[in-house]
Amino acid sequence: xxxxxxxxxxxxxxxxxxxxxxxxxxxxxxxxxxxxxxxxxxxxxxxxxxxxxxxxxxxxxxxxxxxxxxxxxxxxxxxxxxxxxxxxxxxxxxxxxxxxxxxxxxxxxxxxxxxxxxxxxxxxxxxxxxxxxxxxxxxxxxxxxxxxxxxxxxxxxxxxxxxxxxxxxxxxxxxxxxxxxxxxxxxxxxxxxxxxxxxxxxxxxxxxxxxxxxxxxxxxxxxxxxxxxxxxxxxxxxxxxxxxxxxxxxxxxxxxxxxxxxxxxxxxxx
Numbered sequence: 214x215x216x217x218x219x220x221x222x223x224x225x226x227x228x229x230x231x232x233x234x235x236x237x238x239x240x241x242x243x244x245x246x247x248x249x250x251x252x253x254x255x256x257x258x259x260x261x262x263x264x265x266x267x268x269x270x271x272x273x274x275x276x277x278x279x280x281x282x283x284x285x286x287x288x289x290x291x292x293x294x295x296x297x298x299x300x301x302x303x304x305x306x307x308x309x310x311x312x313x314x315x316x317x318x319x320x321x322x323x324x325x326x327x328x329x330x331x332x333x334x335x336x337x338x339x340x341x342x343x344x345x346x347x348x349x350x351x352x353x354x355x356x357x358x359x360x361x362x363x364x365x366x367x368x369x370x371x372x373x374x375x376x377x378x379x380x381x382x383x384x385x386x387x388x389x390x391x392x393x394x395x396x397x398x399x400x401x402x403x404x405x406x407x408x409x410x411x412x413x414x415x416x417x418x419x420x421x422x423x424x425x426x427x428x429x430x431x432x433x434x435x436x437x438x439x440x441x442x443x444x445x446x447x448x449x450x451x452x453x454x455x456x457x458x459x460x461x462x463x464x465x466x467x468x469x470x471x472x473x474x475x476x477x478x479x480x481x482x483x
Contacts, residue, residue: 235395235396243323243324253283276335300312329341330342342354355394356393
């Protein structure tokens with residue numbers, strides 16, 4: 214699967230490389246140079262780079278989990294000039310640049326600059342990469358923080374941290390391409406339909422996602438505009454979401470952090 218992000222002859226191409234059971238390793242390239250995001254497995258990346266005759270110049274890591282970093286060593290061995298970027302608060306193998314909120318990654322060979330965002334919750338030091346590569350298609354690599362129709366489990370963070378991280382992402386431009394790291398969309402949407410059974414956009418998207426997966430086509434990237442319409446974790450302000458989350462948990466929510474925590478508990482047990 215690929216997306217073209219600009220209209221020029223040197224347009225950036227975006228590919229979702231499948232790995233393991235449901236991971237996507239994101240590949241950005243301009244026909245010559247390439248960057249990859251969260252390469253948990255080197256083999257499919259090396260195969261794709263060879264097929265497209267690309268030179269790997271950068272490896273971008275969002276967090277330390279093995280299915281996101283496991284392929285770094287083999288990629289660095291094959292492309293010693295590739296620069297490894299990752300979160301400053303986590304231990305990332307072969308990392309050369311430790312990043313935090315406010316930093317930027319300037320990928321000169323791809324003519325794109327990525328802004329680093331701190332988005333703790335899934336892990337304590339999780340970061341995202343956000344790029345205004347063109348006015349038509351800003352791009353977000355958000356790892357395991359935001360999924361289409363869902364969000365990551367809280368392995369190291371708190372509900373308050375994750376809600377704040379999701380609100381930070383929600384404030385990005387509506388046309389942002391959301392490049393999440395897992396194909397969890399259909400299972401997320403089945404659950405989301407329990408949360409908001411009368412949401413027409415959600416029903417439409419469930420049908421679209423089902424059609425895509427029936428042909429083994431990725432549902433990603435999504436867009437932020439779509440996620441704001443259908444993702445319960447971005448809709449903790451919606452009365453129906455609040456009501457059904459409280460009903461499911463059997464507890465009254467006193468604020469949106471409570472609503473988020475109820476939703477996360479519900480999804481964990483779905």
